[in-house]
Amino acid sequence: MRLAVIPGDGIGREVVAQGLKVLTAVLPSEVKLETEEYDLGARRWHATGETLPEAELEALKGHDAILLGAIGDPSVPSGVLERGLLLKLRFAFDHYVNLRPSKLLPNTATPLAGRPDIDFVVVREGTEGPYVGNGGSLRTGTPAEVATEVSLNTAYGVERVVRDAYERAQARPRKKLTLVHKNNVLVHAGHLWKNIFDRVGREYPEVTTDYLHVDAATIFFVTQPERFDVIVTDNLFGDILTDLAAAVTGGIGLAASGNINPSGAFPSMFEPVHGSAPDIAGTGKADPTATVLSVALLLRHLGHEAEAARVETAVAEDLAARDGSPRTTDEIGDALALRVTG
Amino acid sequence: MRLAVIPGDGIGREVVAQGLKVLTAVLPSEVKLETEEYDLGARRWHATGETLPEAELEALKGHDAILLGAIGDPSVPSGVLERGLLLKLRFAFDHYVNLRPSKLLPNTATPLAGRPDIDFVVVREGTEGPYVGNGGSLRTGTPAEVATEVSLNTAYGVERVVRDAYERAQARPRKKLTLVHKNNVLVHAGHLWKNIFDRVGREYPEVTTDYLHVDAATIFFVTQPERFDVIVTDNLFGDILTDLAAAVTGGIGLAASGNINPSGAFPSMFEPVHGSAPDIAGTGKADPTATVLSVALLLRHLGHEAEAARVETAVAEDLAARDGSPRTTDEIGDALALRVTG
Ligand SMILES: CC(C)[C@H](C(=O)O)[C@@H](O)C(=O)O
Numbered sequence A, B: 001m002r003l004a005v006i007p008g009d010g011i012g013r014e015v016v017a018q019g020l021k022v023l024t025a026v027l028p029s030e031v032k033l034e035t036e037e038y039d040l041g042a043r044r045w046h047a048t049g050e051t052l053p054e055a056e057l058e059a060l061k062g063h064d065a066i067l068l069g070a071i072g073d074p075s076v077p078s079g080v081l082e083r084g085l086l087l088k089l090r091f092a093f094d095h096y097v098n099l100r101p102s103k104l105l106p107n108t109a110t111p112l113a114g115r116p117d118i119d120f121v122v123v124r125e126g127t128e129g130p131y132v133g134n135g136g137s138l139r140t141g142t143p144a145e146v147a148t149e150v151s152l153n154t155a156y157g158v159e160r161v162v163r164d165a166y167e168r169a170q171a172r173p174r175k176k177l178t179l180v181h182k183n184n185v186l187v188h189a190g191h192l193w194k195n196i197f198d199r200v201g202r203e204y205p206e207v208t209t210d211y212l213h214v215d216a217a218t219i220f221f222v223t224q225p226e227r228f229d230v231i232v233t234d235n236l237f238g239d240i241l242t243d244l245a246a247a248v249t250g251g252i253g254l255a256a257s258g259n260i261n262p263s264g265a266f267p268s269m270f271e272p273v274h275g276s277a278p279d280i281a282g283t284g285k286a287d288p289t290a291t292v293l294s295v296a297l298l299l300r301h302l303g304h305e306a307e308a309a310r311v312e313t314a315v316a317e318d319l320a321a322r323d324g325s326p327r328t329t330d331e332i333g334d335a336l337a338l339r340v341t342g
C-alpha cells in the first residue's frame, strides 16, 4: 500500500500520526505499507509561495491513496490554500464522490435532545457546482463592483455521482435515497439534478426515493435525522449539510470523509472534516478519531473491508468506554491501535 | 393603513385570517384599516395560467404593506410560483432586507438539549446572489447537458443590506454583527461581502464583528446559538440558515419574516417562513403564530412600535400559557386577539 501523507497545518500533523499508527496496527502483515510525506500547506506557502506545484501533483498520482490532516491557517489569505491545494486536488484527481458518513455513536455529545438514532451517509458531489471557481469581479473595490460566482453542472457529472449514491443506498438495509437541492429557485441546475435522479432511479426499483429543498433538509437534520439513509447533493449544499450533520453526531472531532475517484484513475483522498484548529495545535487536545475513521474509509476503498470494520468497531468501543477523563491525542491513538489488534 | 392581502395556497388563507384578526384588534381606533385581497397562487395559476400579471403588480404598489400567507402546491411545477410570484414580488419591490428574527420563546419545542438562550436576527439579502434567476441549460435533457446558475452580487446591493444590519446591531443591547459567507471558496462574491462588511464596520465602532463560513455557522446554530445577535448574509445562505434557525427555535410554525424595502419606495411584504402545508389545509391544525408575528414586524415597519410590541408580548404570553391541549387555528387567533386588547 503506497500511501501519500499530507499532514498539512495546525493539528493536521498530530492527528495524521494517530491515523497512521492505527493503520499500521490493523494492516495484515502481508500488506507492506509505504508512506511518503508531502510538505504542503501554510508553512510551505509562507516559505516558497507554492500551494501545489505540478511536480508534486504528478508525484501524488503514483500513490494508492492520500491521507490528509488539515489545511489552513489564519495567516494565509482566505481561499489561497483552499483553492490552490485542497480543491485543486479534488478537481485534478476527479474526486467526484465526496463521501461523508454520519452516525451518532455511543457516549458522544449531540446537541439534540433525546439522542435520535442517526445513521446516514451524505454523497456530496465533489467536482462541480459553485465550487468550480468560475466567476469574477468587475471594478473590484469600487462602489460599482459586480462579483459573480457561476455554478456549473453537467449531466455527465451529476449522473455519475447520483448513480454512485443509488449503489450505496441499494447496498444498505433501508435502501433509501434523498436528493437535496433547491430546484424551486435554482431551476436549471435543480431540474438537471432532479431529472437525472428520477431517471437513474428507475434502474433501482428497490430504492425508495425522496426529494427535499436544502432549507427543509436542515430542519429535518435537527428534528428528524433518523429519516435519512443516503443523501445525494451538490458540492455546496453538501458542504453545509455535512458540517451540520457532524455537529449533531458528536461534533466535527468525529466526522470522517473520503474524496473518492471510484474509477481508480487517480488516488482517492481521505481527510477529517474538521479544520487545522491552530488554537489547540501542539497541545495534545486534538481528537484524532475523525482521522482514524477516515483511515477506515481509506481501507474500505482499497478493498480491506474487514480491516475497515475493525477500525470502526474500535472507535465505537473506545467511545463507549470514555468516562470523561481527558486523554491526549497520542493516548487516544494508542488506545485505538491497541483495540484494532486486540 | 392600506393593506394588500395575498392569502395564497393551502393554510395561507387560514393563517392570514388570524393575522388580520389580531391586527384589527391591536390597531388604535384612529387608524383605519383598509384591506384588499389579491387572488394569487396555485388556484389562480391553474385557472388562468397567470402568476402575477402586470396590472396586479401595479395595483399592489398602491398599498402601505402586503401580508402574504403561503404560496405553493405540489400540483404546480416546482419554481413556477416561487419565481413567478414570490420572488417576482421581492425583486420588483426591491425587498433587499429579508428580516428573520429567531427567538426561543417559553414553552416551545426546540430539538436542542438544554434550551439555550437564543435571540438573534438574520438580515438576509433579498434581491441578489444565486436568486437572480441568471443561468440556463444547454442541450437540456441530453447526456451532454450543462446547466448553470449565476450568483450576482453588487457593491450597491451588498453595502445597503450590510449597512441596514449594522444599524440593527447598533440598536440592540449586545451590538454584535456576524457576517456569514463562504469566502474561502466563493472568493469573488465572498471578498466583495467581506470588504464591504469591514469598511462599513469602521462607521460603527461600537458594534463587535465576526465572520463565519456558512458551514461553520450551521454548527454554531446547534451547538452555540447564543453566540449570535445579528447575522447578515446572502440570499441563499440566508434561506438555509433561517430555516435551521426556525427549527431550533420552536419550528417554522413560529418563524416570521419581513421582506423589507427600507426606502419605502415600494410596499414591504410580511409572511410566515413556513409553506402552504397542503396536507393540513382546512383541518384547523395550522398554527397562525408565525403569521401573527409577521404582523408585528409589519406594524413595526409602519411605525406602530407599541402595537408591534403588544402583539409580540401576546404571543409570548400565549405560548407560556399553552398546556398542550390542542387548539384550532381560529382559537389561537381568538386568544391572541383577546390578549392584545386586554
Ligand atoms: C476548506 C473548504 C474548502 C472545504 C470545503 O468547502 O469543501 C471544507 O469546508 C470541507 O468541507 O472539506
Ligand SMILES: CC(C)[C@H](C(=O)O)[C@@H](O)C(=O)O
Residues within 6 Å of the ligand: A184, A185, A215, B082, B083, B086, B087, B239, B273
Ligand atoms: C419558497 C422559496 C422560494 C423561498 C425562498 O427560497 O426564499 C422560501 O424558502 C423562503 O425562505 O421564503
